[in-house]
Amino acid sequence: MYSLQLKPVYSCPASDVPQEVYLPQGWQLSWHQFETLKALRDPNVDVIFNTAMTGDGKSLAAYLDILQGDCHAIALYPTNALAADQENQVQSYIDDFQPPNEPRVNRLSGPELEVYSENEGLRKGSAIASRAGQSEVLITNPDIFHYLHRGAYLTSNDTPDKLWNRIDKDFDLFIFDEFHVFAAPQVASVLNTMLLIQATNRRKKFLFLSATPSKSLLNRLDKAGFRYREISPIDEGKYQFPETQAETEALEADHWRQVARPIDLTFVPMEPTSKASETWLKEHQESILNQFLEHPGSKGAIILNSIAAVKRLTPVFRDCFVQHGLTVRENTGLSGGQEKAESLAADLVIGTSTIDVGVDFKINFLVFESSDAGNFIQRLGRLGRHDKNIQGGSFDGFRAYALVPNFFVERLFAGDEAVLTNGDVCDRIHFQKLIRDKYRQINDFEGYYKRWGAVQSVSLGRQLANPAVKSQYAGSVQKFQQACEKVFETRFSQVFGRIKGWTEEWAHLSGQKTGNPIAEDARSFRGSSPLQCGLYDLTEANERDRFKTYDLPGVLSNLDIEMWSKSAFLDTLDKTARLTGQPIAKGRFKHCLGFMKLRSYREERLNWKFTYSGDLQEKADSWKVQPLDNLEVWQPDNSWIVPINRLLRQQLRTKGLACYVLRKPVREVRLRLQLPMHFQIYPISDSYSVHDANAPYSVAFGQSALLIDTLAHRFRREGGEIWVA
Numbered sequence: 001m002y003s004l005q006l007k008p009v010y011s012c013p014a015s016d017v018p019q020e021v022y023l024p025q026g027w028q029l030s031w032h033q034f035e036t037l038k039a040l041r042d043p044n045v046d047v048i049f050n051t052a053m054t055g056d057g058k059s060l061a062a063y064l065d066i067l068q069g070d071c072h073a074i075a076l077y078p079t080n081a082l083a084a085d086q087e088n089q090v091q092s093y094i095d096d097f098q099p100p101n102e103p104r105v106n107r108l109s110g111p112e113l114e115v116y117s118e119n120e121g122l123r124k125g126s127a128i129a130s131r132a133g134q135s136e137v138l139i140t141n142p143d144i145f146h147y148l149h150r151g152a153y154l155t156s157n158d159t160p161d162k163l164w165n166r167i168d169k170d171f172d173l174f175i176f177d178e179f180h181v182f183a184a185p186q187v188a189s190v191l192n193t194m195l196l197i198q199a200t201n202r203r204k205k206f207l208f209l210s211a212t213p214s215k216s217l218l219n220r221l222d223k224a225g226f227r228y229r230e231i232s233p234i235d236e237g238k239y240q241f242p243e244t245q246a247e248t249e250a251l252e253a254d255h256w257r258q259v260a261r262p263i264d265l266t267f268v269p270m271e272p273t274s275k276a277s278e279t280w281l282k283e284h285q286e287s288i289l290n291q292f293l294e295h296p297g298s299k300g301a302i303i304l305n306s307i308a309a310v311k312r313l314t315p316v317f318r319d320c321f322v323q324h325g326l327t328v329r330e331n332t333g334l335s336g337g338q339e340k341a342e343s344l345a346a347d348l349v350i351g352t353s354t355i356d357v358g359v360d361f362k363i364n365f366l367v368f369e370s371s372d373a374g375n376f377i378q379r380l381g382r383l384g385r386h387d388k389n390i391q392g393g394s395f396d397g398f399r400a401y402a403l404v405p406n407f408f409v410e411r412l413f414a415g416d417e418a419v420l421t422n423g424d425v426c427d428r429i430h431f432q433k434l435i436r437d438k439y440r441q442i443n444d445f446e447g448y449y450k451r452w453g454a455v456q457s458v459s460l461g462r463q464l465a466n467p468a469v470k471s472q473y474a475g476s477v478q479k480f481q482q483a484c485e486k487v488f489e490t491r492f493s494q495v496f497g498r499i500k501g502w503t504e505e506w507a508h509l510s511g512q513k514t515g516n517p518i519a520e521d522a523r524s525f526r527g528s529s530p531l532q533c534g535l536y537d538l539t540e541a542n543e544r545d546r547f548k549t550y551d552l553p554g555v556l557s558n559l560d561i562e563m564w565s566k567s568a569f570l571d572t573l574d575k576t577a578r579l580t581g582q583p584i585a586k587g588r589f590k591h592c593l594g595f596m597k598l599r600s601y602r603e604e605r606l607n608w609k610f611t612y613s614g615d616l617q618e619k620a621d622s623w624k625v626q627p628l629d630n631l632e633v634w635q636p637d638n639s640w641i642v643p644i645n646r647l648l649r650q651q652l653r654t655k656g657l658a659c660y661v662l663r664k665p666v667r668e669v670r671l672r673l674q675l676p677m678h679f680q681i682y683p684i685s686d687s688y689s690v691h692d693a694n695a696p697y698s699v700a701f702g703q704s705a706l707l708i709d710t711l712a713h714r715f716r717r718e719g720g721e722i723w724v725a
Contacts, residue, residue, distance in 0.1 A: 002267045002413045004424040006431060008384075009260035010251045011056050012238035022068060024096045028255060029064075031238045035231045036061040040071075040173065040205055046198075047206045047221055047228035049213050053239070053428065054381030055358070056259045058209045059089055062175050066137060067097040071205075073173040076142040078181055080109040081355045086177070087139050103136035108144060111585030118583065125153035125163055132167050142176070146189050146525040149196060150456075151463060160463035161200075161472075168197050172205060179211035180374050183676075184448035184710075185703055187217070189525045191449075191487060192456045195224055199480035200464070200473060210378075216446060223486040234429055241427035260428065261384035263398045267413070269406035274605055277369050277403040278309045285320045291365050292326055292347055295396065300365035301357045302350045303379050305677065307332055308558035311539065311601040314350050321348060331357070358382030366400040371677035373439035376402065377432050411438040443674040447710035450489045455522035457484035458495045510627035510656055517656035518625050518706070527703025530657050534569055534592040535561075538599055543576050549588055550598075552644070553682055556608040556635055561596040563643045569595040591655075594647040596640075608635035609683040609695045616686040616697050620663035623712050625705050628652075628659035634690065660705035660712070662698045669698045673711055680704045 014034035021037065023029065029037075032052040039048045052058050065071050075090075077083040087107045094103060108116075108131050117127035128148060132138050147153065148163045174197075176190065197204055206226075213230065221228050233239055240256060242248040252258075270276040281288075281302065292298045302317075304310055310330060318328040331351030344361050357363060358381070366383045370376035384398040412420045412434065419434050420426070461481055464473045481492055503516045521527045531552040540546045547569075555561060570586060577584045589595075612619075613630040629652050632645045651657070662669055666683045675681065681704060683695035700708045 001269070002409060002420070002422045004265055004420060004422070004426055004431075006260075006263040006265055006384075007241040007243065007425060007427045008248070008258060008262050009053065009428050010240045010242065010248075010256040011052075011233065011259045012240075013255040013257065021064075022097065027096075028257070030057055030061075030233075030257060031236070032231050032233045033057055033061040033064060036207070037064045039229045039231065040065045040207070042229075043203075044227055045205075045229045046203055046226045047194075047208070049208045049211055049228065049230045049232075051210075051212050051230065051232045051234065053233070053259060054210075054378060055385045056233070059086065059177075060093065062177070062207055062209060063090055063093055063137070065173065066103055067093055067099050069099040069101040069103070071172040072103075072136045072170060073138075073175055074145065074167070074171045075137065075139045075175040075177065076145055077139065078141065078178050079355075080111075080141065081353060082178065083107055083109065083139050083141060085355050085359075090137055090139070101136065104134060105137040105139065106131050106135040108132075108138060108140040110141075110144065110587065113144065114585040114587045115583045123153070123155065125155070125158065128153055128163055129166065132170065138171070142182075142186065142190065143525050146193065149193050150459065150523065159468045160466045161469050164196070165200070168201050168204070173207060174204060175207045175209065176211075177209045179208045180378075184445040184707065185452070185522075185527065186525060188449055188453035188488075189456060191220060191224075191453070192460060192484070194226070195457070195480060195483045195487065196460050198224065198226070199476040199483065214444070216449075220449070220487045224483045239429065241429075243425070259385070260381075261387075261398055263380075263384050263400055265380070265400045265402065267409050268401055268403050269409040270403050272405055272407075274306075275309070277304065278306075278313060280403060281313055281367070282316060285317055288317075288348075288367070289320055289324065289326075291399070292321070293324060295364075298347070298365055299361065299363045300348045300367075301331075301361070301363050301382065302348065303354060303357070303366070303368040303382075304350070304352055305369045305371055306558075307352055308554075308601045310350050310352055312603065317348060317350060331355070331361075354379060354382050358385045362386045364398050366398075367403065368400070369403050372442050373436040376404070376435055376439065405440070408439055441674055442676045443711065445707050445710055448707060449487075451710050452522045452706050453488040454484055454490045454492065454495045455499065455519055457481075457488065458492055458499065459523050461492065506627060506656065510629070512656055515656050517627075517658040517702075521658055521703045521706055524703070527706075529591075530593070530651060530655060530702060532592055534566070534589045534595040535559075535598045536564065536569060536572060536596070538597060539601070544580055544582060544584060546576075547573050547584060547586075547589075548598075549592065551680070552593060552633075552648075553608075553680070555596065556633065556638065557605045558602055559596075559598055560600045560602055561598055561640065563640050564595045564597050566592075566595050593651050594644065606635060606637055608633060608638070609685055610634075610699055611690055612684060612686045614687060616661055616684065617663070619661045620697060625658050625660050625709050627656055628661070628699070631657075634685070658702055658705050660700045660708045662700075662708065662712075663696070664698060665694050665696060666698045673708075679707075681708070 012031040014029040014031050017029055017034055032050060036048060036050050039045045050058050050061055066073050075086065077086055084107065087105060090105050113124055113127055116131065117124050122130060151160050154162055194206060218228065240251055242251055268280065310332060314328060314330045321328050326347040328348045328350065329346035331349040332353050344356060349361060363383060368379045370379055380400060383400050413422060461477065464477045464480060485491055499519050502518045506516055506518065529551065532549050533552055533555055535548045535550050537546045537548055573584055573586055611632050611634045631652060632648060633641060635641050666681055669681060681698050681700045684697045684699040685692060685695045689696050
């Protein structure tokens with residue numbers, strides 16, 4: 001293990017803030033917050049990127065103009081848990097600022113939209129319009145925002161622009177938070193929506209938080225005529241890292257605000273196996289417990305990559321801690337109400353989510369996994385955000401243990417190219433740069449934009465050309481098309497031809513005369529989930545939280561299940577809703593592959609693979625997205641595999657499944673193509689290799705297949721090997 005100390009971070013105060021900017025008594029703006037407000041009010045700026053550090057008040061920067069009573073905003077968060085957290089945060093700001101227009105804040109997620117529309121007796125489109133019309137701040141997710149621009153919530157009698165025309169006009173500011181978690185398909189969707197708004201409305205403002213824009217993204221904004229400004233406290237030298245008490249006192253005398261405290265960080269190298277971190281935590285549970293015994297009043301978090309690992313570890317630590325009067329709770333970002341309150345009162349939380357950690361749940365001890373550089377920085381940023389004495393504890397500082405791949409530790413500390421020495425003292429900016437430089441680089445799928453981005457553009461363009469609204473958008477159609485063709489470096493005529501070709505080829509290969517799953521996945525925000533299952537989770541104490549969805553590959557690997565019928569699942573859902581007096585949205589279960597009871601999380605992952613009753617060589621050599629029939633699962637240790645395969649065959653008969661097959665094992669494909677940790681690609685064998693110990697082929701479905709396709713167009717084959725060009 002190697003250790004270092006991270007210096008504290010102080011953020012520069014704003015200067016020359018005019019008196020007309022109202023702040024509550026005792027409040028002071030940071031430099032980046034005031035710069036964000038100025039950019040939002042600058043008529044020559046359309047797009048703002050705020051890249052302030054975690055914990056430095058980006059949320060206040062985003063809502064400051066609303067809190068002055070000057071604008072209305074839609075805020076888009078990638079998870080419903082984060083949206084709920086931010087709804088509370090915004091309401092707290094309103095209570096503090098008391099803006100004169102008394103802005104109304106409403107939140108809209110898929111389940112809430114379903115329940116709201118049922119309660120009010122409205123169609124979903126009307127429910128969206130009603131909720132938006134009653135809001136000065138509408139908090140939702142980018143999925144809903146994307147689908148309302150696609151016309152997903154309309155009837156055949158509605159005009160294509162019925163929803164988005166009104167919403168785009170009523171709201172002045174569009175906030176995208178946690179933008180760094182978006183993959184290429186989601187970024188392409190955001191760009192398309194921005195281009196549609198630009199072509200059909202007066203200029204609006206777009207604010208991106210937690211996002212360092214790439215050069216390619218800025219280049220696309222340039223091509224589209226967007227005027228952008230990046231607000232970067234790092235680049236402008238607006239952070240300081242004092243080493244002495246005198247330096248600290250000088251900064252505080254000049255009203256610099258401390259946003260991060262010193263942290264003792266230890267790197268724990270892990271073997272690249274699925275349960276390495278879980279095993280280490282079990283072996284070191286006593287030493288983790290000692291942190292709490294030696295420093296009473298401590299609060300801690302263990303943040304992992306796998307929900308299954310969280311489910312297995314929570315009872316282990318609970319049994320260890322309870323003997324000393326300490327409590328352990330789970331935090332996966334899925335619970336609310338009483339469960340959330342209990343987790344905030346715990347001594348240690350174990351989960352996959354960072355919601356509340358470091359904010360409502362203030363911690364001085366952290367153990368965490370990470371999937372990439374950005375994820376590492378974000379999770380470490382949950383620690384050291386409050387003063388040591390805020391909870392009345394006796395702990396003497398902030399400690400973190402990073403459970404990271406051994407190759408990463410070697411790049412940082414070992415060998416001739418080592419950039420750190422054990423025991424170093426380091427400032428955050430230099431440290432974060434090293435993390436980004438030395439962590440495993442993941443593929444950014446840059447080719448996606450040119451190959452697939454304009455498929456959605458064509459779909460939106462058709463809306464503008466619809467006879468019902470064509471005259472209204474006479475000048476917008478051409479403007480939108482020209483901007484999209486520049487941004488995605490293609491021609492609409494070429495995209496039309498490709499879509500037609502896919503439709504014809506799909507009908508020929510799959511035998512289905514209608515539908516085009518390839519184009520549908522390209523038009524969607526996150527892609528379809530053709531292998532998603534409905535789960536009734538018996539491990540959940542709260543009955544309302546038992547109804548979940550889980551992808552089939554995760555079920556096969558991690559869960560001990562019992563097959564269940566759809567009718568029994570939905571009957572139990574309805575009964576639970578009646579008994580608790582609270583509705584439970586069931587729209588997400590409409591297209592599930594099958595339904596199951598989740599009895600427990602397996603201690604060891606079960607091996608499995610897809611199988612194809614034919615020769616996959618021809619499929620792999622075609623280098624394209626295509627339908628794949630005769631697909632089953634091989635897993636001899638699973639007593640439910642026969643009904644699972646029956647459901648899978650039925651799904652393939654009734655619904656198209658876009659696939660991409662590669663003639664290499666999954667592990668090799670992941671390494672060669674630099675795929676993200678949770679990228680959905682799976683092992684598959686054909687009739688000639690079904691008995692091989694390791695499946696010689698890999699398969700990706702849906703939007704993952706499209707992403708693999710963008711890389712395949714950069715491949716060349718030499719001696720049977722795949723190389724990224």
